[in-house]
Amino acid sequence: MQHIFFPQKAYKNLEFLSSEEARILRILSEYLEPLTRLAKQKVHTTILFLGSARIDPEDKSHPLYRYYWEAEELAYRLARWAIKLKPKGKNFVICTGGGPGIMEAANRGAQRAEGKSIGMNISLPHEQFPNTYISPELSFVFHYFFMRKFWLSYPAKAVVAFPGGFGTLDELFELLTLVQTEKINQNDLIILLYGEDYWRKIINFDELVKNKTISPEDLKIFTYKSTPESAFRFLKGRLQRFLTPANKIQSNFPPLISP
Numbered sequence: 001m002q003h004i005f006f007p008q009k010a011y012k013n014l015e016f017l018s019s020e021e022a023r024i025l026r027i028l029s030e031y032l033e034p035l036t037r038l039a040k041q042k043v044h045t046t047i048l049f050l051g052s053a054r055i056d057p058e059d060k061s062h063p064l065y066r067y068y069w070e071a072e073e074l075a076y077r078l079a080r081w082a083i084k085l086k087p088k089g090k091n092f093v094i095c096t097g098g099g100p101g102i103m104e105a106a107n108r109g110a111q112r113a114e115g116k117s118i119g120m121n122i123s124l125p126h127e128q129f130p131n132t133y134i135s136p137e138l139s140f141v142f143h144y145f146f147m148r149k150f151w152l153s154y155p156a157k158a159v160v161a162f163p164g165g166f167g168t169l170d171e172l173f174e175l176l177t178l179v180q181t182e183k184i185n186q187n188d189l190i191i192l193l194y195g196e197d198y199w200r201k202i203i204n205f206d207e208l209v210k211n212k213t214i215s216p217e218d219l220k221i222f223t224y225k226s227t228p229e230s231a232f233r234f235l236k237g238r239l240q241r242f243l244t245p246a247n248k249i250q251s252n253f254p255p256l257i258s259p
Helices: 020-040 065-083 102-112 145-153 166-180 195-204 205-210 217-222 228-242
Strands: 046-052 095-096 117-122 137-140 156-161 190-194 221-227
Touching: 020 137, 020 145, 046 065, 046 102, 046 166, 065 095, 065 102, 065 166, 065 190, 065 228, 095 102, 102 117, 102 145, 117 145, 137 145, 137 221, 145 166, 156 166, 166 190, 166 217, 195 217, 195 221, 217 221, 221 228
Parallel strands: 046 095, 046 156, 095 117, 117 137, 156 190, 190 221
Antiparallel strands: none
């Protein structure tokens, strides 16, 4: 009897899916899978925490040591406040890049408040493992940096940038540029630089204005705060406007299939 050969279906062919030709499918997957999962978990909006991955909460000699615990406290206050908000669903969920340092601190603070939190990790040659404080159902890993950046920023209504290095600066300046160029409306995203002393030493925004590389109005895109208490009061006061009435609630995300 002649043997019948059954070819493999294309969407099950891992060799093809990992190929250069299938790159667009991998990119689409990194759009659609998070979209579906966030909608299923009823995540409407987020608060994004940025900051150094290199701060160890056990290393008191680290020059940025205190920022770990201040990030943890701020995330705790925000998560505790957000849990009580109505309508039902998850508003202002703490979101991070999923790694250690400031990212871990923010996820840790949300867990202490008994709230859910998001971790959006990235696969790197030297693996950055998801921290243990992320809610498992909201833990993601991306291959493409640009898709990770999209999902870090797209649902965010506030960005809190703690002291950090290249990665933090990259993500912060991309968001500042998107607001400056009006790709994101300034009224739709709150940008807070946490740790005024640090940021003023690292970036001389006033010198940029003096040299006419940015406008004086561009300094209004962001705000400095330096304590969990003042940052919480500031964010709480400005985030209220993003809450949707219960009878008008809709997903923050576009439909999977257009009508």
